[in-house]
Amino acid sequence: MKAVRFHEFGGPEVLRYEDVEQPTPGSGQVRIRVAATSFNGVDGNIRAGYMQGPIPVELPHTPGIDVAGTVDALGDDVDEIAVGDPVIGFLPMAGAGAAAEFVIAPADILTGAPKNIPLADSAALPLVGLTAWQALFDHGNLTAGQRVLINGAGGAVGGYAVQLAKEAGAQVIATASPRSADRVEAAGADEVVDHTTTGVTAAVTEPVDLVLNLAPVPPEQLAALVSLIRDGGTLVNTTVWMPAPSDEERGVRGIDLFVRSDADQLADLVARVNTGELRVEVAQRVALADLSALHAQAGAAELPGKTIVTL
Numbered sequence: 001m002k003a004v005r006f007h008e009f010g011g012p013e014v015l016r017y018e019d020v021e022q023p024t025p026g027s028g029q030v031r032i033r034v035a036a037t038s039f040n041g042v043d044g045n046i047r048a049g050y051m052q053g054p055i056p057v058e059l060p061h062t063p064g065i066d067v068a069g070t071v072d073a074l075g076d077d078v079d080e081i082a083v084g085d086p087v088i089g090f091l092p093m094a095g096a097g098a099a100a101e102f103v104i105a106p107a108d109i110l111t112g113a114p115k116n117i118p119l120a121d122s123a124a125l126p127l128v129g130l131t132a133w134q135a136l137f138d139h140g141n142l143t144a145g146q147r148v149l150i151n152g153a154g155g156a157v158g159g160y161a162v163q164l165a166k167e168a169g170a171q172v173i174a175t176a177s178p179r180s181a182d183r184v185e186a187a188g189a190d191e192v193v194d195h196t197t198t199g200v201t202a203a204v205t206e207p208v209d210l211v212l213n214l215a216p217v218p219p220e221q222l223a224a225l226v227s228l229i230r231d232g233g234t235l236v237n238t239t240v241w242m243p244a245p246s247d248e249e250r251g252v253r254g255i256d257l258f259v260r261s262d263a264d265q266l267a268d269l270v271a272r273v274n275t276g277e278l279r280v281e282v283a284q285r286v287a288l289a290d291l292s293a294l295h296a297q298a299g300a301a302e303l304p305g306k307t308i309v310t311l
Contacts, residue, residue, distance in 0.1 A: 003100030004291045005060040009049030012295035015063075017288070023096070023104045025075035030107050032087065033072040036120035037064035037098035039286075039307045040127050044295055046093075055093045063291075064097030064309065065090060067105060068113055068123035078107045086113040088270070090126040090261040098123075099291055101311055109261045114273040114280070121282050122273075124156070124306040129269045129278075131259040132160035135236045136168070139255045140210040144169025147208040149228060151200060152215025153189065154180030156281075156306040157238065161212055162187040163278055173208065175200055175215070183281075183305070204228050211235040213244075226252055285310050 001022045006014040025031045043063045045051050071085045081087065089110040091097060096104065113122045135157075136142045148165050150158055153174035165172045166188030174189040181192050193203040200221075207230035213222060216239050223245045226235060232251040237244035244254030272278035283305025286294045291309055 001101040002288065003062050004064075004288060005062045005099075006047055007060040009047065009052075009059075011048070012044075012292045012299065014047065015292040015295060017291070020062075020100070022102055025073055025078075025104050027076040028078060028107055029075040029104050030071050030078055030081055030087075030110070031073040032067055032069040032098070032103050032105055034067060034069040034098050034101060034103055034311050036068050036123035036285075036308045036310045038066040038123045038127070039294055039298060039303070039309060040065055041298070042093070043097075044298055047295065057094050062096045062098075062100050062103075064099035064103070065093055066123045066126045067091055067098035067103055068119050068121075069098070069103075069311075070119070072102060075107075081107050081110065086119050087111065088113045088122050088126055088266065089263070090130060090259075090266065092261070099288060099309060109263055111263045111267040111270055114270050116274055116276075117280055120285070120308060120310050121280055122270075123308045124280050124282050125269060125273070126261075126266055127259060128156040128306065129160050130262060130265055131157045131238060131257065132164055133265055133269065134259055134262075135212050135238065135257050136161060136165055136210070139236045139257060140212065140234050142168055142170055142210055145171075146210065147171045147173065147206070148210040148212060149200075149204060149208045149225070150174045150189075151195075151211060151213045151217070151225060152176075153184045153187075153192075155214060155302075157214050158184065159187050159281060159305075160278070161214070162189050166190075167272075167277055173204060179304075187279075200225065201228060207233070209233045213237045213239065215239070216242075226254070282306055282308055284308075 154176040175195040246254030
């Protein structure tokens with residue numbers, strides 16, 4: 001089968017499109033014929049060797065944490081999934097990824113794919129959708145009537161976070177560049193702050209209950225966001241190389257989010273896609289053979305939204 005792998009850490013040029021042996025599922029596993037994976041920022045960091053501590057991949061390594069595809073074969077002790085089922089999942093980060101024609105996945109991390117969008121497009125949902133969900137509700141405890149500031153809402157996680165927060169009945173303030181402002185507003189933001197011309201702390205004049213930081217801002221800018229949070233509120237930070245600040249005197253918690261695979265939460269997100277409550281947006285589609293060029297594009301400039309890698 002065809003796959004993209006890297007045999008050493010380094011720049012996008014280490015990615016090789018090559019022939020590899022087709023894998024066989026073990027107990028509790030399934031083999032998936034991949035329709036698509038997606039690009040996430042962590043893919044570039046893993047490839048470059050920056051994540052060897054928290055994500056110790058073995059070389060050669062196939063990237064691709066998200067997977068959408070069709071179950072092709074079952075290992076022993078798999079009862080709830082059948083050959084032919086369309087599924088999606090957030091694969092174990094240290095294992096072989098889905099930038100390949102086939103990938104092995106633990107059966108218990110998978111859920112049925114959305115029924116109302118192309119199977120390949122649903123690869124845009126797992127990691128970023130789960131990140132948004134866990135940030136807002138598992139860690140931020142967001143409820144109806146609260147105010148949330150989503151800093152860096154123009155990216156893929158931000159798009160889901162805005163939709164989910166608005167659906168939960170929160171008032172959503174979002175920062176975005178002019179390039180993504182219309183998309184963020186269409187997702188449901190009540191107020192969009194252009195962070196390229198306006199300081200966030202100056203623009204947000206009333207306290208918020210929750211700040212979700214998705215942007216790689218300098219430490220001093222991240223710390224300044226704490227001043228916008230009411231006493232007892234929360235800041236959830238996804239840029240985990242920079243510790244989340246807090247204010248113990250006012251009871252403001254700072255939480256660094258490490259997203260985890262959760263099939264039940266993913267199934268809930270899929271159900272929302274099926275009912276139209278949650279939109280899956282794909283900015284561009286790239287062929288597997290062009291994955292190295294995509295990594296180079298991501299390293300040179302911000303991608304224009306979620307990119308899927310199709311087989």
